[in-house]
Amino acid sequence: MRPVRAAAHAMLGAIFIASGARTLANPDPLVPRAKRVTDRIGPLLERTDPRLPSSPRALTQINAAVQLGGGLLLATGHLTRPAAAVLAGTVIPTTIAGHSFWTYDDPAERHSQRIHFMKNLGLLGGLLLAAADTEGQPSLRWRAGRFVAGRRRDVRRTARIARREARIAVKAAHVGRRLPGR
Numbered sequence: 039m040r041p042v043r044a045a046a047h048a049m050l051g052a053i054f055i056a057s058g059a060r061t062l063a064n065p066d067p068l069v070p071r072a073k074r075v076t077d078r079i080g081p082l083l084e085r086t087d088p089r090l091p092s093s094p095r096a097l098t099q100i101n102a103a104v105q106l107g108g109g110l111l112l113a114t115g116h117l118t119r120p121a122a123a124v125l126a127g128t129v130i131p132t133t134i135a136g137h138s139f140w141t142y143d144d145p146a147e148r149h150s151q152r153i154h155f156m157k158n159l160g161l162l163g164g165l166l167l168a169a170a171d172t173e174g175q176p177s178l179r180w181r182a183g184r185f186v187a188g189r190r191r192d193v194r195r196t197a198r199i200a201r202r203e204a205r206i207a208v209k210a211a212h213v214g215r216r217l218p219g220r
Contacts, residue, residue, distance in 0.1 A: 043173065047112050050164050054109030054125055061102035065095055068136070072098045075135040104128055112168065122168035129165065133158040 061068055073094045080092035091097065105128050111121035137158060139151035176184075 040173075043171070044115055046164075047115055047118055047168065050122075050161070050168060051109040051111070051113030053161065054105040054128075055113060056109075058102045058104075058106030058109055062099060062106060065098040065102060068098055069094045072101075072135045074138065075131045079131075101128055101132065105132075119169050119171065122165045122171075126162055126165040126169060129158055129162045133162070 076092075076094040076097045079097065080094070083090045083092045091100065104124060108121045108125040108128070111117050112125065133155060137151045137155040139148050139155050142148040142151055
C-alpha cells in the first residue's frame with residue numbers, strides 16, 4: 039500500500055475508532071438522538087427476527103461496535119474496501135439521527151448541526167472513494183470479464199482446430215480409400 043493511501047485510510051478510520059469506542063463505552067447520551075432512526079428500524083428488525091436486538095440503546099451500541107471494527111480495519115489497511123463500504127452504511131443513519139439540522143429553531147444550533155451534517159457527507163464521500171479504490175489494480179469485474187473473454191477465445195480456437203483436424207481426417211480417409219492394395 040502506498041504511503042499516501044495508508045495515511046488517508048488511517049486518518050479516515052481514526053474518526054470511527056474514536057467515536058465508536060466512546061459511544062460503545064457510554065451510549066446513553068446518544069440514545070435520545072438515535073431514537074429518530076431506531077424507532078423506524080426497530081419494528082422492522084422485530085418482524086424480521088424477534089431475537090434481533092431492537093432497542094435504541096442496543097442498536098446504538100451495535101452501530102458503535104461496527105464503526106470501531108470498521109475503523110480499525112480501515113486504519114490498519116486490512117479489508118479496506120469492505121470496511122469502507124460498511125462504514126459508509128453506518129454514516130447515513132448516524133448523520134440523520136445526530137445532525138438533522140432542519141429540526142432546530144435556534145439559528146446558531148442549526149448552523150452548527152448543518153456543518154456537522156456536511157462534514158459527515160464529506161466522510162461519506164471519502165468512504166465511498168475508499169470502497170471503490172482498487173489500489174491501482176484492476177477491479178474484480180474487469181478481471182472476471184478478461185477471464186470470460188479468454189475462455190471464449192480458447193473455445194473458438196479449439197473449435198477452429200477441431201474443424202481443421204476434421205477436414206484433414208476426411209481428406210486422409212478419402213485419399214486412404216484410393217490407395218492401391220485396398
